[in-house]
Amino acid sequence: MSLRHRRITLAIAVAATILLAQVGINIWQHLGKARYFAWAPNDYLVTYDLRVNAKGRPLTPAEIQSRYRLDLSDRIGELSDARKATLGLSTDEHYVFEDPPQELEDRIRRCEETRGKKDGARVRLVYQLDGGKEQTWLWPS
Amino acid sequence: MAVAELTAEAPKPAALLNPFRVRGTALPPNVLLAAKVVTLVFLITGGWRLTDPFVPFIGFLGDLASSGAYQHTLQAIWLIAAASLLLNQLVRPSCLVLGGTLLLAQLSSTPYRTNNLTFTALLLLIIGLSDRNTAKMLIRAQLVVLYFWAGTNKLLDGNWRSGAFFESWVGIHAYGPAYKHLADLLPSMVLSTVASWAVIVTELFISVTFAIRRLVPVGILLVIAYHSSLFLVTGTTFTMFWFSVTAAAVALVEWPEVPPTVKYSETGPFARVVGLLHRVDFGHALAWEQTGGSELELESGERRFTGREALARVMLYHPTLYMVFYALAAIQEPARRWAAAVALAVAAYAAVVLVRSRVNPRSQVHA
Numbered sequence: 001m002s003l004r005h006r007r008i009t010l011a012i013a014v015a016a017t018i019l020l021a022q023v024g025i026n027i028w029q030h031l032g033k034a035r036y037f038a039w040a041p042n043d044y045l046v047t048y049d050l051r052v053n054a055k056g057r058p059l060t061p062a063e064i065q066s067r068y069r070l071d072l073s074d075r076i077g078e079l080s081d082a083r084k085a086t087l088g089l090s091t092d093e094h095y096v097f098e099d100p101p102q103e104l105e106d107r108i109r110r111c112e113e114t115r116g117k118k119d120g121a122r123v124r125l126v127y128q129l130d131g132g133k134e135q136t137w138l139w140p141s
Numbered sequence: 142m143a144v145a146e147l148t149a150e151a152p153k154p155a156a157l158l159n160p161f162r163v164r165g166t167a168l169p170p171n172v173l174l175a176a177k178v179v180t181l182v183f184l185i186t187g188g189w190r191l192t193d194p195f196v197p198f199i200g201f202l203g204d205l206a207s208s209g210a211y212q213h214t215l216q217a218i219w220l221i222a223a224a225s226l227l228l229n230q231l232v233r234p235s236c237l238v239l240g241g242t243l244l245l246a247q248l249s250s251t252p253y254r255t256n257n258l259t260f261t262a263l264l265l266l267i268i269g270l271s272d273r274n275t276a277k278m279l280i281r282a283q284l285v286v287l288y289f290w291a292g293t294n295k296l297l298d299g300n301w302r303s304g305a306f307f308e309s310w311v312g313i314h315a316y317g318p319a320y321k322h323l324a325d326l327l328p329s330m331v332l333s334t335v336a337s338w339a340v341i342v343t344e345l346f347i348s349v350t351f352a353i354r355r356l357v358p359v360g361i362l363l364v365i366a367y368h369s370s371l372f373l374v375t376g377t378t379f380t381m382f383w384f385s386v387t388a389a390a391v392a393l394v395e396w397p398e399v400p401p402t403v404k405y406s407e408t409g410p411f412a413r414v415v416g417l418l419h420r421v422d423f424g425h426a427l428a429w430e431q432t433g434g435s436e437l438e439l440e441s442g443e444r445r446f447t448g449r450e451a452l453a454r455v456m457l458y459h460p461t462l463y464m465v466f467y468a469l470a471a472i473q474e475p476a477r478r479w480a481a482a483v484a485l486a487v488a489a490y491a492a493v494v495l496v497r498s499r500v501n502p503r504s505q506v507h508a
Contacts, residue, residue: 008272015270015279018263019286026290030297036198039290041256041382043298045309069195069252076313087312096313107251110196130300131309 033102046097046104047076047089048127054119068111070095070104088131101129105137112139160227161424163460164400167233168268170426172276174460175392176236176268178467179261180223182384185471189223191215191246192253202249211249218242233269240265257382260287264389280392284351284360292344301341304333311336314375343367351393358495361390365488372481384467387484391463401441402428403455409435411452424460453490 022037029038052059052067065072074094076084084091097104105125112121123139163170163177183189192215193208205211222238225231243262247254263283271279295301308330311320324332343363350360364386372383405415415437419429439451446454456462470480 008275011270011272012275012279015267015275015282018266018270019279019282022263022286022290026286026293030294035294036254037259038294039256039287040294041291042379043291043294043301043306045306045313047309047313069250079313083312087309089309089313103251107196110251114196130306131312132300132305 033100034106035100036103040099042098044098044100045130046099046101046127047093047131048095048097048101048104048125049090049092050095050108050126051124052121053123054116054121056120067116068107070097070107089128090126090134092126093128097127101127101135101137108139157229159229159424161426161461161464162229163424163426166229167272169273169276169392169396170460171394171396172268172271172280172392173229173232174463175388176232176239176265177227177460178391178463179264179381179385179388180226180239181464182467182471183261183381184223185468186381186473188258188381189216189219191219191242192250195250195252197249198251198254199248202245215242215246233272235269236265237269240267240269255380257380257385261381261385264385268392277393280389281351281357284364284386284389285348288344288348288351292341292348295337295341295344301337302334304330304335304337307333307337307340357393358395361393362488362492362495364390365484366492369481369484369488373478373485376478378470378477383481384471388467394457397441397458399442400426400428401439401454401458402430403451404430404432404434404438404440406432406435409437410448411437415452415455418455418459418462421461422459426458426460427455450494453494 022039025036026038029035035043050064050070050072052064054067059067061072064070072095075096076089077094079087079089081091104127108123108125112119112123121139123137125137125139126134127137128134157165160177163174166173168176191212193212194203194205197203202211206214218238219242222235222242226235226239240262243258244266247258247262264280267279267283268276298306300306311333320332347360347363347367350356350363368383368386372378378384403415403419405419406412407416419427422429436447437451439446439454441454441458466480466483470477
């Protein structure tokens with residue numbers, strides 16, 4: 001077998017591994033509630049409100065945005081109360097996250113377990129998935 | 142055969158440095174073109190800035206260096222590989238580095254990871270791992286995996302099956318009024334349920350089209366039409382997604398192995414536009430011949446096209462047009478829906494040609 005042929009065969013083997021790994025990751029992610037590196041582009045609509053107390057005081061939305069690298073544009077606040085009611089959204093929710101809520105919780109939890117560990121933060125996340133039932137997640141849980 | 146082809150058309154080294162040139166490398170011309178337009182868009186949109194580590198998926202990636210040093214290193218590697226690819230040097234390794242760097246950046250930062258960047262990274266990696274014989278098969282396989290799981294994820298989600306996701310998603314976005322008006326004419330949730338199932342069926346069907354070789358042209362048109370429709374309605378390209386999937390579709394187009402010959406006159410129909418296309422063919426992708434005849438002709442192997450169909454093929458095989466189109470579409474400005482409209486018009490025309498050629502296979506002339 002020539003060197004060139006070997007290289008091509010190796011390249012195909014690596015490409016096949018990448019493709020098979022995606023299949024494996026997708027199956028694995030479907031066993032849980034997150035979709036990391038699984039194909040679910042913009043498949044979720046999480047509307048939420050997030051309150052954080054750290055270092056003994058409540059954080060501003062800008063501080064929360066920076067702390068978790070979340071986009072905290074008030075996209076829900078632009079809707080009228082009547083529109084929110086039609087969509088079944090709580091009037092307290094302001095922000096939008098387009099991945100599963102588990103990924104939002106994971107990000108906050110991992111930030112608080114690592115970078116923010118010394119701050120003794122207390123987090124209250126209130127959210128709805130696709131306009132469904134309102135749920136609350138707390139850190140520390 | 143691939144070696145003979147490379148030798149037959151091997152350009153001079155200086156000519157290879159031309160970024161508009163897509164022939165004469167280890168990759169098929171349109172696969173290289175796809176990699177180039179994705180890279181170009183990533184440069185223009187500022188994607189090359191990548192990210193610093195932040196709550197990484199793989200813990201040690203956050204401890205390798207300071208945040209700034211890590212990010213600047215990734216940027217430098219990415220930019221060098223981009224320059225190398227655009228100048229046709231080591232095109233496959235360049236694609237591997239571009240895709241690998243982008244994937245590494247996503248593994249380094251949880252907030253940075255998105256589906257559109259993952260697809261972009263994998264497309265570049267797959268191109269880097271392929272050659273003239275395997276590129277299209279591997280890109281097709283990647284598209285099968287992408288659309289199969291995207292469709293399956295929705296199919297397995299109760300809120301997609303019931304239309305609840307769609308109802309909420311459209312409801313909170315600014316492009317909702319037209320949808321809301323239509324929805325109000327129908328019983329509650331009917332339109333959202335229909336739209337959800339249309340998306341699920343479309344995505345699963347696209348995966349089937351790329352799995353079956355003879356359906357690939359249908360898949361290409363569906364990908365362009367589906368994503369361009371979303372772009373047109375929402376006004377968003379979903380960051381890199383529209384660019385990368387349409388570029389992947391371009392990579393799968395049947396592309397001539399040698400530059401097609403274009404015969405045109407200065408006075409015939411389309412003379413001005415063809416003359417302009419000739420002048421802007423910076424990559425010498427086509428062989429141009431001015432003739433005394435009045436009819437525009439394009440010869441590609443044993444096939445010959447005339448008139449409007451020849452003009453369409455000239456544009457289809459014109460890399461400069463793709464680069465300019467993608468570059469303009471990538472420029473951030475509010476009214477860039479025009480790019481979606483252009484892509485939809487091209488897909489519609491190509492669909493008509495495809496159907497006509499299936500119904501009447503003699504519509505193309507054999508030289």
